[in-house]
Amino acid sequence: MLTADNDFILIVDDNPTNLSVLAQALKASGFKVRVAADGETALAIASQHHPAIILLDVQMPGIDGFETCQRLKADQRTDMIPIIFMTALADTEHKVKGLSIGAVDYITKPFEETEVISRVNVHLKLRHLTRELETKNQQLQEFNQNLEHQVHLKTETLRQTQSQLVQREKLSALGELVTGIAHEINNPIGCIINNIDPAQSYIANMTQALQLYRANGEQITPAVLAEIERLDLDFILEDLPKIFKTIELSGNRIHDIAISLRNFARADIHTQQVTNIREGLDGTLLILGHRLKAIADKPPIQVHTHYGGTPQIACYPGQLNQVFMNLMANAIDALEEAIAQNQLSNPEIHLTTELDNQAIVVRIADNGPGIPPPIQTQLFDPMFTTKPVGKGTGLGLSISRQIIEELHQGSIQINPAVKQGAEFIIRLPLTT
Incomplete structure (x- = not known):
């Protein structure tokens, strides 16, 4: 049964009797019907009003049913309309030709009304199911597109989150690295810094003593000797090499740390x-x-x-x-x-x-x-x-x-x- 207001069955036959009989039978079964006596009229009606199904006579004046079918299938506006051929030609060759150019079924003349109604109902149901399937496919495509978009967004969000977490892990490792290096390098640097002042003081005292010796030569007075004694050169000569050795060791330690850091990072x-x-x-x-x-x-x-x-x-x-x-x-x-x-x-x-x-x-x-x-x-x-x-x-x-x-x-x-x-x-x- 047709449901939409503009759904109808188009009967195309050059025989008025056939048109009348079929139209009355279909109307009695509740179908809306329009008729056409030739292929050109059928093409015009189909392209403008899009019937639900076409019952198409094969032998007609002008363009016959086969050519009419081919034109209908070549037009995007009408290529999906089911076509059932009506013919007295029952040979296999004509049936194969009709099916090969796009027809969905054959009805042989003279008509059996119950057969016509039955076949029309079957193909209308198939058309309805096809439309439903197309709608579902369209909905599925839209759903898949939306799903792909959502998955893309989620994947992108996940990738960004993962990147942030990996970066956080790297920063955590970097923090451990920096903290470790800071602790390890602090001791030798502190040692060097703490030894700079006494080393400078020792060098200053040695410089002063040398200047006194140079200034007085062999005429060293008791006062000069007392001043040199106050500078404690013996202790300086003993302790200064130790200071330089400590600074050397601290410098080597920093050097080793730098090499380890380079190798590590x-x-x-x-x-x-x-x-x-x-x-x-x-x-x-x-x-x-x-x-x-x-x-x-x-x-x-x-x-x-x-x-x-x-x-x-x-x-x-x-x-x-x-x-x-x-x-x-x-x-x-x-x-x-x-x-x-x-x-x-x-x-x-x-x-x-x-x-x-x-x-x-x-x-x-x-x-x-x-x-x-x-x-x-x-x-x-x-x-x-x-x-x-x-x-x-x-x-x-x-x-x-x-x-x-x-x-x-x-x-x-x-x-x-x-x-x-x-x-x-x-x-x-x-x-x-």
Whole structure:
């Protein structure tokens, strides 16, 4: 049954009797009907009023049904209208031709009214379902476009958030680095500064004594001798070399720190460099040295190094050092927490390197409270942290895994067999 007010069935036949019989039968079944006696009239009505379905006679004067069908299908305004051919030609050749140019069905003359009504109903239902499907497809396309837009916005927001968090993690590591360097460099700089005044005083006294000797030559009077005695040249000659030696040692210490900092902070992201990872481990210990020292009631954290095979490997030193910094800082955090809760009095960290089946294995272990097994499976998940709010980003271990696995084709894991404390194991292939 047609529903829209402008939906109708167009009957095209040059035989008035056929038009009358079909029109009455369709109207009796509740259909709206319009008729046309030739192909040209049918084309005009179809292009202007868009019938729901066309019953089209094959043999007509002027343009026949086949050409009329071809023109209807060639016009974007009418190409979707279902066409049912009506013909007395029952041979297969004509049916195949009609279907090949776009018809949906055939009705053979003379008509059986019930058959005509049945076929019309079937194709109207198919047309209705097709329209519904087109509408649903359009809605689905719009939904998909909107979804893609929303996903793009969400992805962009997530990317920005992730970038901010990664930047925050880098700033956190930078803060640890700056703090460590500040503590390590403060002592030698303080030593140099504190020795400048006595060194200048000694040099001034020696200069004055030399000037007195030069001015008096062999005629040194008791007064001149008393003045020289007051300058205490013997003590100056003994202490001044010690001051210069202390300044030299402090300068060397600053030089070593500068080299460690340079090695530690290399940001060679795009190219690998051949290096010995022991340099990165030692540099990390140097930078974190201030956190290992005894402060007030906190005992010193003892670090035991067990360096086995550490051949040079091609790697990204700056990124590896970031991993070492993260793991060691986490170990120190765990030990400090245990000390604060009076659970530990002899904090220790063990650094071990060894060769194993064409890989360098680095173990970083502590004797702190350890990590419960249920939490171990989540440690490397982004945003997961066991630290209080504001104390960690939850990205340190996630970024560390990315650096080890994606950049170096290695592996990083926590050792589940450790009964006390925690041990992280890094495997780096000798060739990447």
